[in-house]
Amino acid sequence: MALFPFCKTAAGAVRVSRIQLVLYCFLLSLLIYFLHGRKAAVGVESPHPVVHALGMDRVMTDMTVIKVTAPKTPLQTPWGDPLVWGDTRKSALRRAKFAHRGIRTGLLALVVGTYAQFVRRFLISAETHFLPGQMVTYYILTDNPRSLDPPIQLGPERQLKVVPIAELPGWDRLARRRMTLLADAIRNPIGSEVEYIFCADIDQEFVAPVGEEILGDLVATLHPELYGMPRNAFPYEVEELSSAYVEDDEGDYYYTSELYGGLVSEMHRLARACSLLILQDHANGVTAKGLEESYLNRYLIDYRPTCVLSPEYSWWDSALAPDVPVQRIVSLGRQSEAFHNQKRESRVLLAEPIEV
Template structure:
């Protein structure tokens, strides 16, 4: 049980003897006719006001202060020798937690983030025909994403008219950000680092505390809350959660700024799910955008575009929190035993149809 008490003290109530003695003294010296009567009434009135102020107001204040300051939360005591999970890695060598089902108490976390009045922004890119995914994304997010917290949905799109209006509860809003269109989906993928960086510098820092940057062709299928929030976080790619670093699809060409040697690397992070504070997301996206532009100047394109540069960034700027594959999954991979929850899953689609030029 967490218990914080704000104790309040009350000055001891002075007895009425002093007032009565003063009254008797004044009465002996000045008591004559109406003047004496008025003086007595005045002094009695003052005595009554003082008495009730001391006796009642401190009691009410003390009661209200206990309601405000005393917080109780009941939960099982953490056990030093009984970790919540022993089947998966719970912490990295640099002491960043890896978030799995059972590794946290969401009630404690919600209470902490509510005290800070945190607002979360979530960014998606709905370019060209990808606007068809917005409805499912928003509707499932309203069921499962940051429930009970303030949220801004930032939708980058070149087809604002294709996005329906949504009725959202108080504290949650949809913000449409119109951006230029690009011919190739690869360029959209790389340019999103630049767009997030620019908006973080222009407006996000004034409107939200944290940013969560995800792909739009997904749906929430279980709760995702403040347990993911940290200075800067990445997500383990569902296709490489148990792979050796040599098989990671890092950029292996030394000419690219995204190059990572075969004997380096911690995890393979997904480009479709990262975030952190606005300041840290700005640093990340600024790094990636500059690297992408350098590669473009050198006539090279990293093998997995912005995801390759994201992995290079996280190799030398370690994330302070890592999300397990629970937070980004594709049901085509099946359901391994360690996966207790599938919180954010890919929507089945025909990539060629969505990306085909004739469909754009």
């Protein structure tokens, strides 16, 4: 009995049917293969069919990886200089660059009146975190040298120098004289003793490493409460009669006066220029709203810093301050001020009558 209805018993017919059988088997195999392949294709269909059809899966995968690993924080200013975050690869490279160089850096702070209560905390925390392993000289400009008794134990290649100044009662007088005191101190004795000098408010605490990544010709620090804010939110000086006046189309960032520095030559130039502008305004009966911080920002608009420090290097607990990867320097004074401001706002809200 024939296996297939097309098979014949004659010899010629049998030969033909065998050829047909081979063809049928081949066609059946193709059909099974096609159906199986189609089913498999449906099971693994790309979520981007057009991209898949163009063979660009690999490109999309690479783009996805780049998107995930891209930095969440800017590493460069609009004019191309570094914007420093301490734990980035660029900061590690900057630290390595200076690690084996014998650099002497000064850290200057003004200590007057009740601010003497912060000096020991400031110095002890700086000994732990400020340029560890480098040569550092602390310059304390103070009207009360006894506030540094008993002496603080310093590490190797670290020293403390007290620069006595006259008593400066009142905020207005202190604001007028601060830049002049800084310029005079840099001219003598600081200028001949260190390569870099940083000016810091004494009511701060170093809470994490602050290394060689901060070194630069002219260094400024972003104000934490204004970081990421639009330009029109910056409290630049708006009084046109003031030497600190900033026009609407000027300015990239708003900088804090809590920490700034650089080469001694650049810092002397900055302090001298700001002090002259302050004295000029005082002679004309003008006081900038932000005091010396207004003049600092005016100067840094005219002479952009070569290194900008992120809010990691000046931070305090405030509703406006951003979350940062690492808090490195915390302002105790401004943190207290922010707390009291929030407390006052809460009292005002509680005191307001509720309309029914």
